[in-house]
Amino acid sequence: MIWPKSLNKQIETKVKLARLMSFKVGGPAEFFLEAADIAGLKEALVWARRKKVPVFILGAGSNILASSSGLNGLVIKLGGEFFKHVYRDGEYLEAGAGIHLNQLMLYTKNNALSGLEFLAGIPGTLGGALAGNAGAWGKSVGELAEEVRVLDYRGNPELLSAKDLKFSYRKSNLNKYVIISARLKLCPGNKNTIGSRIKKYLLQRNKTQGSKLPNAGCIFKNPAKLSAGKLIDACGLKGSSKGRAIISGVHANFILNKGNADSNDILLLMDLMRKKVKERFKINLEPEIKIWR
Numbered sequence: 001m002i003w004p005k006s007l008n009k010q011i012e013t014k015v016k017l018a019r020l021m022s023f024k025v026g027g028p029a030e031f032f033l034e035a036a037d038i039a040g041l042k043e044a045l046v047w048a049r050r051k052k053v054p055v056f057i058l059g060a061g062s063n064i065l066a067s068s069s070g071l072n073g074l075v076i077k078l079g080g081e082f083f084k085h086v087y088r089d090g091e092y093l094e095a096g097a098g099i100h101l102n103q104l105m106l107y108t109k110n111n112a113l114s115g116l117e118f119l120a121g122i123p124g125t126l127g128g129a130l131a132g133n134a135g136a137w138g139k140s141v142g143e144l145a146e147e148v149r150v151l152d153y154r155g156n157p158e159l160l161s162a163k164d165l166k167f168s169y170r171k172s173n174l175n176k177y178v179i180i181s182a183r184l185k186l187c188p189g190n191k192n193t194i195g196s197r198i199k200k201y202l203l204q205r206n207k208t209q210g211s212k213l214p215n216a217g218c219i220f221k222n223p224a225k226l227s228a229g230k231l232i233d234a235c236g237l238k239g240s241s242k243g244r245a246i247i248s249g250v251h252a253n254f255i256l257n258k259g260n261a262d263s264n265d266i267l268l269l270m271d272l273m274r275k276k277v278k279e280r281f282k283i284n285l286e287p288e289i290k291i292w293r
């Protein structure tokens with residue numbers, strides 16, 4: 001494959017995805033680019049489109065199950081410092097899509113800006129959080145988004161304002177774009193109060209989800225007014241396993257990788273969870289994680 005000269009040294013081949021995913025599952029990506037800036041990103045998108053190479057955008061990999069057989073296409077991670085900027089503009093926060101939520105939270109705490117605390121413990125980037133409207137404790141990140149800068153898959157920039165943005169439960173209309181940065185509306189707060197709120201959320205999370213084994217958070221979305229975890233638990237599935245993957249004994253909507261789990265082990269467990277919940281409650285569970293194959 002011939003790629004643009006400027007990307008020659010940057011595009012890698014056969015990069016193992018497992019190390020880039022919180023699940024620690026995933027075979028080799030055909031092509032991989034850690035984009036340093038918008039120019040490189042744009043060039044890669046234009047090239048992929050011309051060559052009909054599928055593109056996958058990777059944040060922190062905390063909501064993805066990537067196939068152990070590998071992936072045909074180009075995986076792009078917004079890894080450059082350019083994508084990790086953050087600065088304050090009054091009550092607004094301007095931040096790159098590649099910045100980790102915990103870094104963002106630290107910045108807002110140090111700057112006495114409140115509003116992001118509910119995201120404490122979500123191990124993703126701002127881009128991934130906006131794409132999937134990440135949330136917890138009844139709040140979600142989309143509520144804070146004032147503007148989002150994106151490139152479409154042809155490499156054209158767009159600035160989306162609040163009226164262009166659509167967010168619902170773990171869903172946004174941003175999946176046809178590469179998110180570059182966002183402007184979030186926060187409010188003035190007190191450093192200590194913000195810090196203790198973050199601590200409280202982290203403690204609660206540890207109690208209900210705590211596991212040291214690799215995972216990708218909740219596997220299924222909660223059906224309206226119900227908890228997917230409780231439905232799966234009621235089917236007696238905690239601790240069920242396939243190969244090296246096991247349904248958590250603490251939170252039944254989590255699948256844990258006991259080491260070297262294959263993506264098929266996880267897909268089989270997902271089938272089992274879906275089938276049992278459908279049989280017992282007549283409810284169809286919808287995956288929250290993104291499946292890359």
Ligand SMILES: Cc1cc2nc3c(=O)[nH]c(=O)nc-3n(C[C@H](O)[C@H](O)[C@H](O)COP(=O)(O)OP(=O)(O)OC[C@H]3O[C@@H](n4cnc5c(N)ncnc54)[C@H](O)[C@@H]3O)c2cc1C
Pocket residue numbers: 022056057058059060061062063064078097098121122123124125126127128129130131132133134135136174175177178179180209215216217218290
């Ligand atoms: C222990 C644990 C707890 C979790 N708890 C929660 C929780 O409470 N609430 C919650 O909502 N989620 C939770 N998650 C899931 C996950 O952390 C979030 O969904 C997070 O926002 C994903 O961000 P990411 O950067 O890891 O995205 P990735 O997993 O890398 O990608 C997820 C999706 O977003 C897309 N994407 C990523 N970056 C961009 C971009 N710049 N432009 C366009 N698309 C992009 C990807 O293509 C993919 O489709 C949890 C996960 C774990 C492991």
